[in-house]
Amino acid sequence: MSIEFLEVTPKIPSPKCSIINDIQSVIEGNDEFQNVTLLVGPRDSREEIKANKMMLMARSPVFAVMFQSEMVEKATSTVEITDISTNEFKILLKFIYTDDKPDLNDLKTIEDVIIDADKYQIIRLKNLCENQLLTNYLSIENAGHLLAFADQYDLKFKNYVIERF
Structure with a gap:
C-alpha cells in the first residue's frame, strides 16, 4: 500500500496584520490599561496624559529604568515632563504606540x-x-x-x- 501526497497551494486569504492597531485601540480605549499619568508641558500649562506603562517601558529604555528602579515614578505611576510641549509628547507617544x-x-x-x-x-x-x-x-x-x-x-x-x- 502506498500513500500519495497532494501538493496544494493555499488559496485561503489571510487578513492583513493588525497587531499595532489592535494594541493601540485596546490601550487608548480602556482606562484599565492606561496605568500611568504623564504631566506634560510647562508647569503653568501642563496637560495630564494617561498612558500604558508597559508600552512606554518596551519602547524607551529611559521609561524602563524609571519604572523598574526605585524612582518616585515607580511608586506613584506619575511622571512629570516639563521640558517637552504637549504637542511634541503626543507625537512621541503616538510613535511609541504605533511605530508610524x-x-x-x-x-x-x-x-x-x-x-x-x-x-x-x-x-x-x-x-x-x-x-x-x-x-x-x-x-x-x-x-x-x-x-x-x-x-x-x-x-x-x-x-x-x-x-x-
Whole structure:
C-alpha cells in the first residue's frame, strides 16, 4: 500500500496584520490599561496624559529604568515632563504606540522631536526624523545650523552635510 501526497497551494486569504492597531485601540480605549499619568508641558500649562506603562517601558529604555528602579515614578505611576510641549509628547507617544513615521511639517518641530527622541532613547524615531530633516530641509542657507544641530545630538547625517557642502 502506498500513500500519495497532494501538493496544494493555499488559496485561503489571510487578513492583513493588525497587531499595532489592535494594541493601540485596546490601550487608548480602556482606562484599565492606561496605568500611568504623564504631566506634560510647562508647569503653568501642563496637560495630564494617561498612558500604558508597559508600552512606554518596551519602547524607551529611559521609561524602563524609571519604572523598574526605585524612582518616585515607580511608586506613584506619575511622571512629570516639563521640558517637552504637549504637542511634541503626543507625537512621541503616538510613535511609541504605533511605530508610524510621524508626518512633521516644519523644521522646528522635527528638531524638537529629535531632541525628545534622543532624551528618551527612541532611536528609530530619531533616525526617521533625521531622514526627514535631511531629505526635506537641508539647504545651503541652513547647512551650518543643521551641522551644529547634528553634532550636538550625534546625528548620522553630519558627515553627509560636511561632504555635500
